[in-house]
Amino acid sequence: MVLEGDDMCFACGAKNPIGLQLDFETEEEVVKAEFIPQEVHQGFDGIMHGGLTSTLLDEVMANTLYLKEVKAVTAKLELKFRQPVPIGEKLIVKGWIEKEKRKTVYTAAELLNTAGEKYAEAEAVFMKQVD
Numbered sequence: 766m767v768l769e770g771d772d773m774c775f776a777c778g779a780k781n782p783i784g785l786q787l788d789f790e791t792e793e794e795v796v797k798a799e800f801i802p803q804e805v806h807q808g809f810d811g812i813m814h815g816g817l818t819s820t821l822l823d824e825v826m827a828n829t830l831y832l833k834e835v836k837a838v839t840a841k842l843e844l845k846f847r848q849p850v851p852i853g854e855k856l857i858v859k860g861w862i863e864k865e866k867r868k869t870v871y872t873a874a875e876l877l878n879t880a881g882e883k884y885a886e887a888e889a890v891f892m893k894q895v896d
Contacts, residue, residue, distance in 0.1 A: 776824035785820070787858075789828045796829045797859045802852050813850040818876060822887035825860035826872035830891060837870055837891035844887045855879050868893050 772780040777787045777798075787798040800821060808814035823842055830837050850856065860874035870893065875886045 776820055791832055795859050795861045796825055796832060797857060798825060800856045804852055807852050811852050813852060818850055818885050819844055821858045821876055822874045825858045826874045826889045829860045829862050829872055830870055836894040839889055840892045841890040844885060846885050847883050850884045
């Protein structure tokens, strides 16, 4: 398995014209990004599609590894949806590493509004690229 980026990632790729264009930053050991879902991101009227909630959480956890130059892919993803995510509201997605082993990394993430209310949370296991 060879993992190479090409700026076409759906979530963060700068060259992807239909992507989410997430811009990640690091705050100590936490990686975060902001996103404002639009009408094109909804499932039910006024509510962001659950698949995009999953994408945001998976992507922030993946970027906790990517920004540390750890090449890995998601092996297991577990989500807890706490409440519907409204369209048009600024969201903050945060991710961090829980623990790291030789071949795997355990991560966690949460999706919040600017008041700190939690919409969803996730835990994931990533498989490292083995050279």
